[in-house]
Amino acid sequence: MDRDAAITLCREKAEKETTVRHLISVEGVMRALARRFGEDQDLWALTGLFHDLDQDQTQDDPDRHAHVAAEWLREARMDERVVNSVLAHAHERYRTDLMSKAVVHADAVAGLLVAAALVRPEKSQGMKVSSVKKKLKEKAFAPGVNREEVTSVEESIGMSLDEFIAVGIEGLQSVAPEIGL
C-alpha cells in the first residue's frame, strides 16, 4: 500500500481530525526510528500511521481497541508484521520484535512532542531535547502521556532517552507541515 492509499484509509476510518493528526505524528516518529535502526522505513511508517486506526470506534472499549483495526487491515491485505505491531501498541502479548516494541514508545513520545510543539510559537521548529525532557518531568503537562512508555525506551529497544527524543523530534518535524506543527 502506498502512502496516499494509507492516508486515504486513515481518513476513511478516523472520525476526528485530531486522530488523523495523531496517526501522522506517530508515522513520522516511526519512520525516523526505522532509519536510525536501519530497518524498513515504509513498513515502520505504516505501523505508526495505522496503530490507532480504530481509535474513534473503540475509545470506550480497550479490549477491542486495535483488534478492529487489525481486521480492517487484514481485509486490505496489509503486511502481517504491520498488523502485529498495531495490535502490540495496545496489547502487550504482541510485542514480539523491535517494530512492535518501538511503536509503544513512538506513540507516547509523539503525544508529548505534539503537546510541546503546540505551546511554542515556532511549533516543532528548533525544538530541543532538553526542553522536551523538562516537559516530561512536569506531571501536569500533557497528563495523558504515559511517562513510563517514554522513559523505558532504553531497556526496551536499547536507545538512550536523549537519542530517542532527538530522533522523535526529527520524525515529528518531517511530518510537521502536514499537521500544522
Ligand SMILES: [Fe+2]
Ligand atoms: Fe496512539
